[in-house]
Amino acid sequence: MRKRVLSLALIPLLLFYAIPVGAAEKEQRTWKDEIVYSLMIDRFFDGNTQNNGDADVNNPSAFNGGDFEGITKKLNYLKDMGYTAIILSPIFANEENGYQGDWVNDFYKTDEHYGTIKEFKKLVNEAHNRDMKVIIDFQANNVGPNHSWLTDPNKQDWFHEEKEISNDSNQEDLETAWIDGLPDLNQDNKETRDYLLDAAKWWITETDIDGYRLNKVQYVAKDFWKDFVETVKSEKSNFYTIGDVQGDADLISSYKKTGIDAFMAYPQNVELKETFAAPDKDLNPVFDAFVKSEDVSESKGSQGLFMDTQNMPRFTKAAADHNENPGTRWKMALSYLYTMPGVPIVFYGSEIALNGDKAPDNHKLMDFKTEQELVDYITKLSELRDMYPALTKGDMELLYEKGGTSVFKRVYGDETIVVAMNNTTETQSIILTDKELEKNKELRGMLNGDLVRSKDNSYSIVIDRETTEVYTLSPKSIINIPYLFVIGLVLVIFGIFIALVIKRSKRNQPK
Template identity: 85%
Template sequence: MRKRALSLALIPLLLFYAIPVGAAEKEQRTWKDEIVYSLLVDRFFDGDTQNNGDANVNDPSTFNGGDFEGVTKKLNYLKDMGYTAIILSPIFANDANGYHGDWVADFYKTDKHYGTMEEFKKLVNEAHKRDMKVIIDFQANNVGPDSAWLNDPKKQDWFHEEKKISKDGSQTDLETGWVDGLPDLNQDNEETREYLLDAAKWWITETDIDGYRINKVQYVAKDFWKEFVDAVKSEKSNFYTIGDVQGDAELISSYKETGIDAFMAYRQNAELREAFAAPDKELKPVFDAFAKSEDELGGNAHQGLFMDTQGMPRFTKDAADHNENPGSRWRMALSYLYTMPGVPIVFYGSEIALNGDIAPDNHKLMNFKTEQELVEYITKLSDLRDMYPALVKGDMELLYEEGGASVFKRVYGDETIVVAMNNTTETQTINLADKELESNKELRGMLNGDLVRSKDNSYSIVIDRETTEVYTLSPKSIINIPYLLVIGLVLLIFGIFIALVIKRSKRNQPK
């Protein structure tokens, strides 16, 4: 009898679900749709202590134990936050203490501290099962300081002559000098060139990775990168290449001709770090940097938006230097990364506001047992990007910018998303006219639940200090009183009926 009562109770719920709900069909996924988590393999998670060897967690200048198995075990952690792709620091075999991956010893082997080739293939396979892409850093500029190649008579022509790069050096000096004192590879040498190109293709066919982040792009000639991009895409047509060019928008745009798909947005990064390190800083330089980057790059050259990388101090340190709460600063910064045009790239530990100065201080071990507030916020932002194509593919228009407050909209087809950011220490009221947003509609807040209705052909947005709200521009909601009365009456009748059934069943039970 109790089961019968439960079945009857489900009927009103089925009536609710019978009401048709419109849903936009998901478009085919492109690289613009990705949300990327970048990590230093050695510092992320130690999943297999058997491969630690000489690793020492108390020495930040050497290997600390992170490995492929550790990344594999944390894929669900990353997937739950909404990340759809991961970038791994260089995984090739390195010289002693080359935990960062920059001191390559062999381009065809994994570093023994990270695990075997089979364990790396398992990582890629498990990521693909979760519909996540795997990108690895590719270092084509140099090898490690103790490379065996330096003492190989057959490879003397594989290197440029040892020399430092002056601060005002020419492009030729940049491409032939020894960066950070590391042996500089001569890509004009046919054997060197073929070795690097063959290695790049081999990793794709051998492991089915999805992309390369190409390091030190401006230190290698453009003709090599053109051939490099053609080579990797010949193995996998949708293979992704992200160029790490450290310079202004004009310099970065000059490498667009190489065919590299996207670039790390360094010019925007400088302004982002300055603006979001503390409240009450103007956002105009941020949007000016975005506009200049868009103007210089244009076309299909996507940009990777980021706050920090393994080569710079942590953004958390910027906030701490201003005596600010890193959590609130990160929420503002992440809101920008996830809602502006570009692919958000988040460095490991940002979700726990990991601190650190220059390397190796910025390469601390990841801690998975800390405050989850930022993790939850990142998850919300990821859900919004997944739910609303306008946040990924939409055109961007700045509607308001004054001091530390701004409002911009992203428009894609019939969908309009409005983002209001208050990077100040006081509540802000921002009025938008109907020429900026269609009148007689409402703004529905998706982060904080705010609701702003059009009144007198304008919208008055009130936003708390150090807060971001993401709105959908929607038709005004109308309370359907007759419909609610009918549903309420149905629920009441079923409630009475169920009560009577239960009462009768109790009466019929033997005493």
């Protein structure tokens, strides 16, 4: 009898799940779907003090102790914020004090300060278990200043002749000069080229990493990068390559034919830092930079949007220089990164508004004992990107822009997301008509819970100072009283029926 009662109790659940919800399966994951956390291994978290060696936390120019095991221990921290991929600073063995990864002395070994290759493989495996991808920086332009190849008579032609850049506009000069005094590799030499390509393949097959961020792209010839991309993708077809070209949109676009999948959006970064460092700044330059960057590069929303890298002062410093609250400024900036076309790439410490000027001041140790507000905000933005494909794949149209206030929409199939940004110190009112948005619907706020219903074929949005709201354009919600009455009546009758069945079963039990 108990089994019979249990079966009856399951009927409402079965009926509920039998109702078609019309939810489509997620499309295959691409680079555009990623939310990326970029970190310096040495400055993130020290998970194993046994490999510290000469690390000195009091010396900002020396190794400080961060390692692979520390990152592994913090994967859940990153996963919980919604990050789907991590970019690591170069993992290759470096010379003394080469914590930043630029002074490579062995392309086939991990740096001893970070841990063993076994520990790195564990990091990759644990990330994959959490459906997170691992991307590492690949330094193909130079080696460390004291590399053994420099004194090897059989490898003299592995390097370009030592010289500084004499003409920034001369591409050959850029590709052959010693940047920052570091020995410049000659990729035109077949042995050098083969060595780098073989090393790139080896790390993929040996550790199953998912991508390379390519440093100093403009300092290496395009034909090498073309070979490089073809080589790594022959090992793993869905392997990511992200180019770091520090230049304008035209320069970045010139590397598109190399096959590199995406590029760091440096032209947009200049305007982003200037605009979001303080309120009451015109947003028009930001959108102009986006349009030009997209038009020239034809990237279709694949560029990496960022506020900070390890090579520049922190955005927090820019906000502090304006005597602004860094947390508020970061919320505005992150709202842009997460809702505009492009892939958000967030540098470690941004979630705690880590401050810092030029290197090594911008490479401070990560502090995990801080307030939760920014972490929660990032988490919410990540949830929205994951929930609504329009935020990752949708077309963008600017609907309104005046002073520091803007509204744009992202459209993908039948889904429309509307983003309102108020980068001013005053509450703003914006009216959108049926020319911008379909009439007789409502805007449901997903960040702050705002609700705007269409009235007289228009939408009146009121948005608080220095805030962003992300809306879904949805059918008007209607309270269907007759429907609710019928559902309630059915549940009451069903409850009475169950009670009678239980009462009857008790009567029939032997005394």
